[in-house]
Amino acid sequence: xxxxxxxxxVATEAAHLVDxxxxxxxxxxxxxxxxxxxxxxxxxxxxANRFSRTPAALAEYLATTRGTVSRTLASLEEKGLIARLASxxxxxxxxxDTTKAGRALLAEDPLAQIAADIAQATQNDARLFADLLQRVxxxxxxxxxxxxxxxxxxxxxxxxxxxxGAQGPHHCGLLDVPLSDADSARICAExxxxxx
Amino acid sequence: xxxxxxxxxVATEAAHLVDxxxxxxxxxxxxxxxxxxxxxxxxxxxxANRFSRTPAALAEYLATTRGTVSRTLASLEEKGLIARLASxxxxxxxxxDTTKAGRALLAEDPLAQIAADIAQATQNDARLFADLLQRVxxxxxxxxxxxxxxxxxxxxxxxxxxxxGAQGPHHCGLLDVPLSDADSARICAExxxxxx
DNA sequence: CTTCATAGTTGCTACTCGAAATTAATTGTT
DNA sequence: AACAATTAATTTCGAGTAGCAACTATGAAG
Numbered sequence: 001x002x003x004x005x006x007x008x009x010v011a012t013e014a015a016h017l018v019d020x021x022x023x024x025x026x027x028x029x030x031x032x033x034x035x036x037x038x039x040x041x042x043x044x045x046x047x048a049n050r051f052s053r054t055p056a057a058l059a060e061y062l063a064t065t066r067g068t069v070s071r072t073l074a075s076l077e078e079k080g081l082i083a084r085l086a087s088x089x090x091x092x093x094x095x096x097d098t099t100k101a102g103r104a105l106l107a108e109d110p111l112a113q114i115a116a117d118i119a120q121a122t123q124n125d126a127r128l129f130a131d132l133l134q135r136v137x138x139x140x141x142x143x144x145x146x147x148x149x150x151x152x153x154x155x156x157x158x159x160x161x162x163x164x165g166a167q168g169p170h171h172c173g174l175l176d177v178p179l180s181d182a183d184s185a186r187i188c189a190e191x192x193x194x195x196x
Numbered sequence: 197x198x199x200x201x202x203x204x205x206v207a208t209e210a211a212h213l214v215d216x217x218x219x220x221x222x223x224x225x226x227x228x229x230x231x232x233x234x235x236x237x238x239x240x241x242x243x244a245n246r247f248s249r250t251p252a253a254l255a256e257y258l259a260t261t262r263g264t265v266s267r268t269l270a271s272l273e274e275k276g277l278i279a280r281l282a283s284x285x286x287x288x289x290x291x292x293d294t295t296k297a298g299r300a301l302l303a304e305d306p307l308a309q310i311a312a313d314i315a316q317a318t319q320n321d322a323r324l325f326a327d328l329l330q331r332v333x334x335x336x337x338x339x340x341x342x343x344x345x346x347x348x349x350x351x352x353x354x355x356x357x358x359x360x361g362a363q364g365p366h367h368c369g370l371l372d373v374p375l376s377d378a379d380s381a382r383i384c385a386e387x388x389x390x391x392x
Numbered sequence: 393c394t395t396c397a398t399a400g401t402t403g404c405t406a407c408t409c410g411a412a413a414t415t416a417a418t419t420g421t422t
Numbered sequence: 423a424a425c426a427a428t429t430a431a432t433t434t435c436g437a438g439t440a441g442c443a444a445c446t447a448t449g450a451a452g
Contacts (some may be wrong), residue, residue, distance in 0.1 A: 010309070014326040015221075015308075015310045018217060027259035065409070068408065070431070071433095115210070121328070121335040128328070135317040136317040137213055140220045142314060226409085250400090251400080267438090
């Protein structure tokens, strides 16, 4: 009879909870002189591998526009928390990286408080909780045609120990470049989960 | 040896997931001419009972300031989605309520898409997922000295069928007022979970 | 009746966001 | 090689929001 399946009330309740939880988290993020968007950008740059530290990748990760990201990055750069570096792969492109000051500030990341709340509240179910969130995020991303930004070494293009250069022991089959241990443990804009 | 317990990596991962999921949700919330804060306010007013539809309560629910909320509400009022009513209990106070247009707009609440994603991704674990979120939110609220804003009838002050007036079958022991079925199914700023 | 607390609004500044225009470099085509 | 089309990133602009603090008005307490 109904044109589409009714959404279960418990799912709506969960959506409200996520919404309010995140609002709480954002309220705690005015510290350190940064606002929530700036924290998100700083965190991203610290977690992304060397192919993914561009304004365009960050904009996609944050589901926002390049214009907004450009201003956020300019603000962080002004504060000396990130540094700009012309790309050697692409003359149009710019890479950003956290500075020592940026990494020092991340040690006081307010998101750690939420992480502590999660650890305390979920106890032995923390893994389960993260897995459920992972699945929900994947569903939301699929609906928005968004990319996963998963860990490099879980990618279908990752070739472990396929070294053909001195720059790293591993290899990316998509970009055809060597990968260090560090980069392969970071998130990547091109990441596409291994089939199974 | 360590001054404080290290936060489990999986908890940090979960915090990142919540953060990104909410960003996705907010990106979808520019629809209907409302922004995320306005959606949050409109949703709240539709879910709050008659003691909780004030700017101060909303500010506390959203973990923001009364000044910010004042503007958000003014904006919604201008759009004809909520209506203002002087309080009879307190001359300083104002009550807001959703209008017919506001309730109509809520039928297109973009949060329903996230709810659908949750329903699809968690399947039979939706209840478990909501419970875990509930526990995390409680932990975060406790740290911030925030109030729960739970459902009225789960409150320790709720007295079922303790009618002493024609305004409703139930009773609030804290405010000493009658409660309708509708109000007792809504969230309340004064709600304090029953002991056990 | 004075003092203090509470409810809400408003001024200010910095920032967000999105749209459109701009600059620059890469890629494809002839 | 020259040219157009595409892509990357930035800039500018306008509407609006966040957070802080000052301000008005009402209520409560001594």
